[in-house]
Amino acid sequence: MDILLGQLFTGLSIGSVLLLVALGLAIIYGTMGVINLAHGEFVMLGAYATWFLQSTLGLTLLPCLLVVFLMVAAAGWAVERTIVRFLYRRPLDTILATWGIGIMLQQAVRLAAGADLRYVQTPDQLAGSIDLAGVAIPSYRLFILAFSAALLGLTWFVVQRTEFGMKLRAVTQNREMASCYGIDSARIFTLTFAFGSGLAGLAGALIAPIKSVAPDMGTNFVVDAFMVVVVGGVGSLFGTVASAGLIGGGTAGFAFLLNDTLAKALVFLGVVVLVRFRPQGLFAATGRR
Amino acid sequence: MTSLPDRHDRRAEPVPRPAIAWRVSMPRITSAAQFLPYILFCGAILAVPSFVSDPFLLNKFARYLALGLAAAALALSWGYCGILNLGQGVGFGLGAYAMAMHLKLKTSPVHTGSAGLPDFMVWNNLDHLPWFWQPFHSGLFALAAAVLLPALVAALLGWFMFRARIAGVYVAIITLAMLAVTNLVFVDQQAYTGGLNGITDLAWFEMGGVEFDPYSPAFYYLSAGSLAFFLMLGMVFTRSKAGLVLRAIRGGTDRVLFFGYDMASYQCLAFSLSAGMSGVAGMLYAMVLEFASPTFMGVPLSLSMVIWAAVGGRGSLLGATVGAILVNGTQGSLSEAFLNSWQLILGALFILVVVFLPNGLAGLVHNLGARLSGRLRGMAADRAPSALLNRR
Numbered sequence: 001m002d003i004l005l006g007q008l009f010t011g012l013s014i015g016s017v018l019l020l021v022a023l024g025l026a027i028i029y030g031t032m033g034v035i036n037l038a039h040g041e042f043v044m045l046g047a048y049a050t051w052f053l054q055s056t057l058g059l060t061l062l063p064c065l066l067v068v069f070l071m072v073a074a075a076g077w078a079v080e081r082t083i084v085r086f087l088y089r090r091p092l093d094t095i096l097a098t099w100g101i102g103i104m105l106q107q108a109v110r111l112a113a114g115a116d117l118r119y120v121q122t123p124d125q126l127a128g129s130i131d132l133a134g135v136a137i138p139s140y141r142l143f144i145l146a147f148s149a150a151l152l153g154l155t156w157f158v159v160q161r162t163e164f165g166m167k168l169r170a171v172t173q174n175r176e177m178a179s180c181y182g183i184d185s186a187r188i189f190t191l192t193f194a195f196g197s198g199l200a201g202l203a204g205a206l207i208a209p210i211k212s213v214a215p216d217m218g219t220n221f222v223v224d225a226f227m228v229v230v231v232g233g234v235g236s237l238f239g240t241v242a243s244a245g246l247i248g249g250g251t252a253g254f255a256f257l258l259n260d261t262l263a264k265a266l267v268f269l270g271v272v273v274l275v276r277f278r279p280q281g282l283f284a285a286t287g288r289r
Numbered sequence: 290m291t292s293l294p295d296r297h298d299r300r301a302e303p304v305p306r307p308a309i310a311w312r313v314s315m316p317r318i319t320s321a322a323q324f325l326p327y328i329l330f331c332g333a334i335l336a337v338p339s340f341v342s343d344p345f346l347l348n349k350f351a352r353y354l355a356l357g358l359a360a361a362a363l364a365l366s367w368g369y370c371g372i373l374n375l376g377q378g379v380g381f382g383l384g385a386y387a388m389a390m391h392l393k394l395k396t397s398p399v400h401t402g403s404a405g406l407p408d409f410m411v412w413n414n415l416d417h418l419p420w421f422w423q424p425f426h427s428g429l430f431a432l433a434a435a436v437l438l439p440a441l442v443a444a445l446l447g448w449f450m451f452r453a454r455i456a457g458v459y460v461a462i463i464t465l466a467m468l469a470v471t472n473l474v475f476v477d478q479q480a481y482t483g484g485l486n487g488i489t490d491l492a493w494f495e496m497g498g499v500e501f502d503p504y505s506p507a508f509y510y511l512s513a514g515s516l517a518f519f520l521m522l523g524m525v526f527t528r529s530k531a532g533l534v535l536r537a538i539r540g541g542t543d544r545v546l547f548f549g550y551d552m553a554s555y556q557c558l559a560f561s562l563s564a565g566m567s568g569v570a571g572m573l574y575a576m577v578l579e580f581a582s583p584t585f586m587g588v589p590l591s592l593s594m595v596i597w598a599a600v601g602g603r604g605s606l607l608g609a610t611v612g613a614i615l616v617n618g619t620q621g622s623l624s625e626a627f628l629n630s631w632q633l634i635l636g637a638l639f640i641l642v643v644v645f646l647p648n649g650l651a652g653l654v655h656n657l658g659a660r661l662s663g664r665l666r667g668m669a670a671d672r673a674p675s676a677l678l679n680r681r
Contacts, residue, residue, distance in 0.1 A: 092457060097640050138634075191428050226465070
């Protein structure tokens with residue numbers, strides 16, 4: 001029972017980190033159709049921004065979050081304005097161009113902050129662990145779980161309940177028609193890209209205390225996050241959540257039975273089979289695209 | 290292909306009218322002229338050892354040519370039939386490991402005594418050689434495996450994907466995931482593959498009494514000869530009828546289907562030919578570096594291959610090859626201090642090419658050539674306008 005509960009929590013914990021990283025990607029890919037391979041580098045930027053704020057200004061993690069969100073969102077804004085906006089009609093080329101952006105960001109950070117691993121401190125009040133039905137659960141993991149849920153709620157609110165979200169949905173459904181109604185679709189896309197990047201930055205800030213911070217940390221995240229978004233279904237927030245849970249749970253389960261490496265390989269293999277039979281993902285948005 | 294896919298019935302998109310006028314005004318180049326750059330290039334790379342005798346330089350060049358072959362392989366599937374294979378490293382890595390296994394077996398008695406087990410197997414407590422390592426005692430088997438194994442794997446994966454008409458972005462995602470799977474499996478199976486370290490301390494390849502020391506002209510000729518052979522093969526393939534169908538698939542899948550072609554078979558063919566080529570490239574790469582490692586199947590290397598092909602020109606085998614050689618050559622000739630900013634420049638260059646030069650350097654050359662010949666023709670037209678009118 002303890003083992004089962006522990007495994008369940010491990011799955012949830014992996015899933016929540018995945019969700020955190022995938023959320024921004026899901027927004028950008030789901031609404032704009034841009035495959036942003038620089039997403040992992042935005043996560044990395046968030047982690048480094050946190051490290052920077054912590055080591056120079058002595059801020060703890062929580063006050064950092066808002067600043068990091070704004071910083072990385074600004075970076076995303078700049079990238080969209082200068083590069084991505086030229087490529088909306090060439091989805092395959094966005095893969096290539098954003099990979100180039102990723103290379104540049106990685107190298108820029110390596111030059112600015114050095115190639116050494118950096119460490120970010122867990123806030124004191126979250127450093128301990130909580131006893132839940134006989135299983136010791138690190139409070140920081142619980143915090144990540146809660147925070148991803150909150151971010152998910154925020155994203156849902158922004159997309160479904162604000163004027164910006166309504167415009168975004170209109171542009172997603174039919175860009176020309178939305179423009180005819182006076183919606184500035186270029187501006188909507190820029191803001192969306194910035195929002196998605198900001199979410200990636202938040203993910204980086206939250207992940208920083210549990211993983212080591214290095215310039216090439218993003219590469220792994222972006223592949224994982226991609227698989228989550230594709231499995232979940234394009235343009236479906238619920239799908240992203242379900243698939244983050246599924247992939248997180250699957251990874252934890254296989255890792256318990258076999259080992260971490262094989263677990264990941266098996267999960268990816270599962271993704272390949274799934275994409276083959278359901279390219280639209282498990283929970284594709286039903287609206288007109 | 291007897292039944293039409295039902296999704297085409299529902300989606301009544303306006304079919305863009307073929308740009309007939311553009312096609313007619315395209316300069317008709319004879320096939321001999323199309324072969325000319327390839328022949329010149331192959332002649333040039335084969336002539337290099339007559340001018341260069343420095344073994345380190347030859348070794349470096351041989352490495353660039355191997356990577357050039359990998360980029361050409363990618364251009365064959367990506368540029369000619371629109372299959373963006375982000376997992377080019379699968380074929381590359383399999384080819385590298387096939388050769389590394391053979392070369393390791395040649396050297397292992399030296400390392401571990403009479404048992405003849407590779408060192409990493411001893412460390413992992415294996416007491417006998419696994420059955421699938423046995424045939425790699427033969428060099429000929431290793432050569433065949435380095436080509437056929439990647440081709441077979443690609444054919445299976447291609448059959449799996451293309452039967453379901455998976456295309457575009459989803460091909461990229463599936464191949465990327467397969468790359469990750471292959472990499473993880475090779476890292477995990479430490480006792481059989483050497484794990485994260487890979488297979489190191491390799492012997493030199495030997496065939497027909499010739500020893501291919503990676504710093505010798507003999508090895509350079511092996512590398513350059515393979516590249517020349519596959520460039521020519523690829524050229525002939527793309528000019529064949531199958532190549533024509535493949536380019537038609539790139540242009541618009543629906544029309545090819547309506548003409549009754551079995552699209553998936555053609556795509557499988559190109560996909561596995563490309564994988565076989567990258568297998569050879571990986572094999573040469575393992576020989577020149579004298580090791581094989583899971584990084585050969587890492588995401589960064591495979592995406593670098595995409596960069597090389599894009600910079601050189603994805604639509605041209607030669608362009609992609611030259612792109613790989615140029616990028617790696619520049620990278621290799623820079624000093625350590627400058628190497629840091631090189632990644633920045635490479636990233637920027639790549640973005641510029643993707644945004645402004647979708648056909649890469651080859652496209653640029655082609656455009657300049659077309660403009661030049663257009664101007665020449667224009668001058669001729671000024672002198673003899675009636676001749677031009679008659680031809681139209």
